[in-house]
Amino acid sequence: MQRFTRRDAATLDEAIRSSLAELNQWLPWARMDYSSADTVAFLRESMAAWREDRAWDYSIRWKHDPDRHIGNVSFWPVSRLGKIVEIGYWIRTDETRKGICTEAVDRILQEAFDSMGQHKAVLRIAVGNHASDRVAQKLGFTKEGVLREELLIRGNWVDHSHWSLLDREYRAMRRGEMAR
Numbered sequence: 001m002q003r004f005t006r007r008d009a010a011t012l013d014e015a016i017r018s019s020l021a022e023l024n025q026w027l028p029w030a031r032m033d034y035s036s037a038d039t040v041a042f043l044r045e046s047m048a049a050w051r052e053d054r055a056w057d058y059s060i061r062w063k064h065d066p067d068r069h070i071g072n073v074s075f076w077p078v079s080r081l082g083k084i085v086e087i088g089y090w091i092r093t094d095e096t097r098k099g100i101c102t103e104a105v106d107r108i109l110q111e112a113f114d115s116m117g118q119h120k121a122v123l124r125i126a127v128g129n130h131a132s133d134r135v136a137q138k139l140g141f142t143k144e145g146v147l148r149e150e151l152l153i154r155g156n157w158v159d160h161s162h163w164s165l166l167d168r169e170y171r172a173m174r175r176g177e178m179a180r
């Protein structure tokens with residue numbers, strides 16, 4: 001996992017285009033007319049956000065094949081006072097169901113809880129997005145409830161489940177894993 005640079009435009013663009021049918025169902029920005037200009041704008045914004053401590057986007061790549069973009073995992077503060085961060089992700093369609101997203105989010109949790117001292121990590125998942133629900137469950141998140149008509153996706157206001165994981169829950173799970 002690494003932060004983005006301007007050099008990532010072509011490989012990121014290829015990954016998004018190859019997966020647009022899937023991404024389009026759940027992510028507002030993944031319009032079917034998504035263009036290279038959108039990728040360039042994303043990279044510019046991602047680099048600025050990182051510099052200004054507004055959000056941290058990571059590009060997921062295989063070590064043995066660094067030119068192939070596998071997906072994105074990002075996190076950003078939703079409450080500095082409450083020490084709450086939100087996490088978002090997508091994985092290119094031909095690499096799904098291999099545990100990549102779960103592993104990438106786990107790395108973000110390490111960064112958020114161990115390095116940054118955050119208190120709570122949250123996910124907002126469209127109702128019906130069972131793959132993403134499963135990622136939340138595998139990482140020990142608790143479903144807090146449903147946020148009504150939270151995001152406009154392809155012209156429909158979509159309810160989203162709100163999931164969270166607390167730092168002490170994360171640490172207890174880590175201890176459990178180490179004891180095994």
Ligand SMILES: CC(C)(COP(=O)(O)OP(=O)(O)OC[C@H]1O[C@@H](n2cnc3c(N)ncnc32)[C@H](O)[C@@H]1OP(=O)(O)O)[C@@H](O)C(=O)NCCC(=O)NCCS
Binds near residue numbers: 022092096100129
């Ligand atoms: C959601 C997403 C990121 C998951 O990525 P991934 O790398 O496949 O995730 P993982 O392999 O770590 O885990 C996925 C789990 O969901 C399960 N799954 C996949 N599709 C499923 C479906 N339609 N119904 C139920 N479970 C499903 C997998 O079997 C796996 O669970 P398992 O390990 O118990 O078998 C990916 O599907 C994606 O990019 N979707 C489109 C964008 C998106 O929805 N982003 C998230 C917005 S909140």
